[in-house]
Amino acid sequence: MSELQLAFTNTAGLSSVMSFWVFVASNGFSKRKELLTKIGLGVMIVGFLSLTAAIIARGIEAQRFPLANLYESLLWFAWAVMGAYLALSRSYGINQLGWIASLTAATMFLYGSWLPASQHDITPLVPALVSYWRQIHVPPLIVSYAMFFLAGLSGFIQLYRAGRLFSLITAVVTVVLALTAVMLGTFTATDTTLLQLMFAGASLIGTVIAFAKLDTVDKARVDIRGAELYDDVSYRCIAIGFPLLTIGIITGGLWANHAWGTYWSWDPKESMALVTWLSYAAYIHLRIHRECSAEKLSLVAFIGLLLTLMTYLGFNSLGLGGLHSYGKFK
Amino acid sequence: MPILASVKLTVVLLALTAATVLVGAWCPQEAQQGREKIIEQFGADTAKILIDCGITDIFHSPWFLLLIGLLTVNMVACSMQRVFPKLRLLKQPLPFLKGKEIGKLPVNARLPSANDASILVYVEQWLRKRGFKIKRQDNCLVAEYGKIGRLAPTITHIGLLTLLLGVTVTSWCGFSGFKPVLAGGALSFEDSEHSKLWIGKLPRWYVRVDTTRREDHPSGDPKQWYTHLTVVSPDGTPLKEQEISVNNPLSYDGVDIYQSSWGLDHLLVSFNGKPRQLDLRQMGKTYAAFLPLDEGSILIFSVRGQKTPVRIFAKRADWDAPKLLAEMTENKPAQLGAVTLRCEQIVPATGLQYKCDPGLPITYVAFGFIIIGVMLAAIPHRHVWVCMAPPPSENFPPAAAGHYLYIGGRSLKAKVGFQRLLDGLIAQLKDELRINPGDDAEKSPKIDDVVSELGKEPAKDESLAFPSPVASGHSPATGEG
Numbered sequence: 001m002s003e004l005q006l007a008f009t010n011t012a013g014l015s016s017v018m019s020f021w022v023f024v025a026s027n028g029f030s031k032r033k034e035l036l037t038k039i040g041l042g043v044m045i046v047g048f049l050s051l052t053a054a055i056i057a058r059g060i061e062a063q064r065f066p067l068a069n070l071y072e073s074l075l076w077f078a079w080a081v082m083g084a085y086l087a088l089s090r091s092y093g094i095n096q097l098g099w100i101a102s103l104t105a106a107t108m109f110l111y112g113s114w115l116p117a118s119q120h121d122i123t124p125l126v127p128a129l130v131s132y133w134r135q136i137h138v139p140p141l142i143v144s145y146a147m148f149f150l151a152g153l154s155g156f157i158q159l160y161r162a163g164r165l166f167s168l169i170t171a172v173v174t175v176v177l178a179l180t181a182v183m184l185g186t187f188t189a190t191d192t193t194l195l196q197l198m199f200a201g202a203s204l205i206g207t208v209i210a211f212a213k214l215d216t217v218d219k220a221r222v223d224i225r226g227a228e229l230y231d232d233v234s235y236r237c238i239a240i241g242f243p244l245l246t247i248g249i250i251t252g253g254l255w256a257n258h259a260w261g262t263y264w265s266w267d268p269k270e271s272m273a274l275v276t277w278l279s280y281a282a283y284i285h286l287r288i289h290r291e292c293s294a295e296k297l298s299l300v301a302f303i304g305l306l307l308t309l310m311t312y313l314g315f316n317s318l319g320l321g322g323l324h325s326y327g328k329f330k
Numbered sequence: 331m332p333i334l335a336s337v338k339l340t341v342v343l344l345a346l347t348a349a350t351v352l353v354g355a356w357c358p359q360e361a362q363q364g365r366e367k368i369i370e371q372f373g374a375d376t377a378k379i380l381i382d383c384g385i386t387d388i389f390h391s392p393w394f395l396l397l398i399g400l401l402t403v404n405m406v407a408c409s410m411q412r413v414f415p416k417l418r419l420l421k422q423p424l425p426f427l428k429g430k431e432i433g434k435l436p437v438n439a440r441l442p443s444a445n446d447a448s449i450l451v452y453v454e455q456w457l458r459k460r461g462f463k464i465k466r467q468d469n470c471l472v473a474e475y476g477k478i479g480r481l482a483p484t485i486t487h488i489g490l491l492t493l494l495l496g497v498t499v500t501s502w503c504g505f506s507g508f509k510p511v512l513a514g515g516a517l518s519f520e521d522s523e524h525s526k527l528w529i530g531k532l533p534r535w536y537v538r539v540d541t542t543r544r545e546d547h548p549s550g551d552p553k554q555w556y557t558h559l560t561v562v563s564p565d566g567t568p569l570k571e572q573e574i575s576v577n578n579p580l581s582y583d584g585v586d587i588y589q590s591s592w593g594l595d596h597l598l599v600s601f602n603g604k605p606r607q608l609d610l611r612q613m614g615k616t617y618a619a620f621l622p623l624d625e626g627s628i629l630i631f632s633v634r635g636q637k638t639p640v641r642i643f644a645k646r647a648d649w650d651a652p653k654l655l656a657e658m659t660e661n662k663p664a665q666l667g668a669v670t671l672r673c674e675q676i677v678p679a680t681g682l683q684y685k686c687d688p689g690l691p692i693t694y695v696a697f698g699f700i701i702i703g704v705m706l707a708a709i710p711h712r713h714v715w716v717c718m719a720p721p722p723s724e725n726f727p728p729a730a731a732g733h734y735l736y737i738g739g740r741s742l743k744a745k746v747g748f749q750r751l752l753d754g755l756i757a758q759l760k761d762e763l764r765i766n767p768g769d770d771a772e773k774s775p776k777i778d779d780v781v782s783e784l785g786k787e788p789a790k791d792e793s794l795a796f797p798s799p800v801a802s803g804h805s806p807a808t809g810e811g
């Protein structure tokens with residue numbers, strides 16, 4: 001990795017951490033809110049631009065499209081989260097999502113920087129990946145994952161604004177547990193069966209409790225306007241993420257057909273992407289069928305987030321790889 | 331059966347299908363990974379339970395097929411009843427709403443205004459700049475955005491049904507398979523896989539593997555695999571020749587042949603002229619053959635590639651590590667005591683995947699429809715109505731300027747974005763009309779009001795199906811079963 005690329009990447013990582021703290025502060029000091037929000041946005045823009053530069057620099061150095069391993073995909077993910085947040089805040093003027101978006105990007109940077117050097121190094125590709133299809137297939141998927149993360153997180157804020165604190169806390173704890181399982185699976189030799197249980201168990205129990213406790217409302221905190229806003233943001237993210245996921249899955253099929261002669265082989269990761277796709281299709285139809293409350297939809301977006309996490313990072317780190325295990329390095 | 335056409339059923343079916351696929355993603359599938367893998371992973375007892383429950387072949391289980399069948403029926407029924415009929419409505423002209431009707435829209439405002447047509451022109455330009463299509467009639471206008479987004483469900487669902495058709499055609503008429511073939515060997519299609527309801531037929535020609543090789547990166551990692559193939563007719567005439575590689579298949583007579591894997595299969599050596607075949611096993615980046623000599627000692631032949639020398643090691647039970655004895659190549663034999671070891675040939679095997687997929691063109695068309703459909707679904711469909719009119723009734727406070735400008739609209743998707751858009755327009759209009767805060771301009775309701783307003787909206791008026799809620803005549807068939 002060249003000095004230049006490293007400098008860009010580090011600036012981006014640092015910016016995401018900084019913008020996180022600035023956004024947190026902006027929520028704390030109501031007097032300076034506007035100024036702090038502007039600063040937070042500014043830092044985020046710097047981070048976004050340097051990350052763009054870092055990715056381009058990496059591509060030039062490697063003489064190939066810079067999206068071939070887990071580390072590179074994490075860079076893209078952080079890039080998409082930051083970019084999507086910036087776009088959303090332009091059209092919605094939302095600030096509360098800022099610290100969450102920064103935190104997500106920072107977590108991904110951290111995750112990426114902990115990966116062993118073999119992931120940071122620019123390595124040649126295995127035969128299966130030498131194809132122009134790679135750059136058509138992978139970016140829409142990574143960006144859709146980022147959109148689904150943002151959708152889930154907006155759903156969290158929606159729950160907060162709707163006073164559904166109990167459900168919200170359950171959901172947050174669930175996501176943290178799931179993420180912990182992924183991290184343990186990536187960096188330690190913990191038994192993968194145990195981690196699978198941790199991920200699945202937390203998800204199941206968390207989802208059930210979150211739904212069951214949806215009627216527990218802290219009336220003092222209810223902010224209908226805000227709830228409506230974040231419900232809309234969540235839907236918007238899914239409305240953009242869903243076509244991207246569709247394109248990603250279908251181009252994956254076209255690539256597989258081109259390379260191996262079959263566009264679908266029920267490979268675990270492929271199936272998992274289909275699960276995610278079906279769940280968001282269910283979400284979209286729930287929207288059409290108007291009886292579903294915004295809070296329930298937020299929880300469906302939360303389930304979607306867990307499934308997205310499973311598809312993107314879970315399957316490789318929890319030992320369920322299959323054909324797509326080049327996302328894996330152990 | 332109204333339930334078959336309900337969206338509630340759709341959501342339930344989609345969720346069940348997702349759960350089923352999830353189980354299939356978690357549990358290794360026999361069709362892909364073989365039964366041994368399942369027994370190895372779960373132990374014989376658990377494996378038996380999984381196999382008996384059909385979980386290890388879940389994508390061919392009656393349960394899964396039932397779900398797909400129900401989804402299809404649901405989609406056809408629903409599409410006939412409520413998706414396709416709405417297309418007709420798209421052609422009907424939009425009504426021009428008047429003051430009172432505009433006041434009922436989710437987002438609306440009433441501004442006092444002079445009876446001045448230039449205001450309407452201003453609004454018209456403002457909306458047009460933001461992509462709205464506008465129709466004007468006297469003192470009223472109606473603007474529409476993203477009408478094409480209304481085609482989303484139709485196109486997506488037609489795409490999904492087409493996909494199902496393509497998959498069915500392939501499953502009834504196509505075949506596929508995988509076979510490792512040695513250099514010099516041949517690939518024929520007798521042992522190909524196909525479904526139970528198969529009505530296709532197999533080609534009589536076959537394919538000869540002339541040569542096959544691997545190209546490496548300088549680091550020794552494989553870069554690309556190549557196989558030179560000749561298509562041969564039953565009577566032995568060559569019909570077509572091509573070198574294939576990963577991502578670059580051979581196509582002939584509707585059958586595609588792909589390079590899918592590659593390995594060294596065996597080593598032909600001779601001991602003092604006596605030939606012997608040694609099977610190679612992959613050990614990381616190299617291949618190795620093992621030849622036991624006596625109790626406790628063993629000869630190991632290690633090969634990296636076809637062009638690199640074969641290294642010969644000896645290993646005894648009481649040694650820590652194997653000892654390198656000699657190297658040999660195809661031209662240079664090795665001398666081990668009284669034995670001359672000659673490497674006759676390093677024989678590679680190429681993994682060939684083949685398939686005939688007659689439903690593929692249909693499937694590709696379906697992919698196109700689905701992609702376009704879901705992209706269209708991201709476009710919000712929006713309407714804005716504006717009308718300039720005198721005060722609605724006698725006992726209404728007359729506006730200072732004489733008239734009122736009514737403005738209102740709705741958007742099923744991205745409501746808050748739409749609210750912000752209209753708020754922007756209304757703020758600018760106030761500037762334009764020089765209305766100060768505190769004047770009798772009735773502000774657009776706060777989002778809270780909009781929310782409660784939307785909540786009140788009957789599920790019947792589920793979408794923006796036209797004619798509008800005021801125009802009578804058609805009531806979209808949207809009632810739930």
Ligand code: HEM
Binds near residue numbers: 335336405793
């Ligand atoms: C299998 C049974 C299905 C049924 C009965 C069904 C039914 C419906 C209905 C009634 C609508 C609303 C149409 C309207 O508002 O005019 C709709 C919209 C839609 N459906 Fe389905 N659907 C099914 C499956 C799927 C699947 C598997 C997908 C996957 C992509 C899908 C994608 C869509 C999309 C993209 C829309 C448009 C959504 C929007 O405009 O926001 N549908 N569907």
